[in-house]
Amino acid sequence: MGIRTRVLSGFARQLGRPEGLPGRLVAFGLDRGNRRMVSAAVCAAQIAPGDSVADAGFGGGLSLRLLLDRVGATGHVEGIELSGTMLAAAQRKFRVASTGGRMVLHRGSITELPLDTASLDALITVNTIYFIENLELAFSEVARVVRPSGRVVIGLDDPGAMASLPFTAHGFRLRPVAQVTDLLIGSGLTKVREERVGDGDRASHMLIATRH
DSSP: OOHHHHHHHHHHHHHHSOOHHHHHHHHHHHHHHTHHHHHHHHHHTTOOTTOEEEEESOTTSHHHHHHHHHHOTTOEEEEEESOHHHHHHHHHHTHHHHHTTSEEEEEOBTTBOOSOTTOEEEEEEESOGGGOSOHHHHHHHHHHHEEEEEEEEEEEOOHHHHHTSGGGGTTOOOOOHHHHHHHHHHTTEEEEEEEEESSSTTOEEEEEEEEO
């Protein structure tokens, strides 16, 4: 394996699961680069004060602050993250919200969510599905934890644009948006609509669904 391949493979691995000092640097960059998309996902979830909401794969934690602001003093935020480094950082950053009962942070996966059935008004996940092998299982879990009429927002960059990036050849699963939509509907979610975030053909995709 050449140096370039090792670098690209390592970078792709950190994007999927940021760990250690390199992971913290990657997460900082992701929070900056994904700010517009994360903000759009939080907005699309139509969160009201007092709601119970979650982000599966919160990374650097930008979404957690936005979700706390939306649910207000009477709401509740759940954060789920695979990376121990990201979880520890969020625990430090949101210590007050966690000890006050407004937020619970979990180490876990979207394919096995550590949440009660029908416990959420909304769930978001942004730029995570490239790293999920069994997307059908993940979406079934998402549908399980969202209440009837609850909202699910899936954010993903345009697959064609992603395919042009050299690091996505290393472990990324770039599915057509139509396939992702079909899997959402098959999991028990409905009323899937799509919004675009950004400009031109390379704009990101926001899939917004409601549970039956």
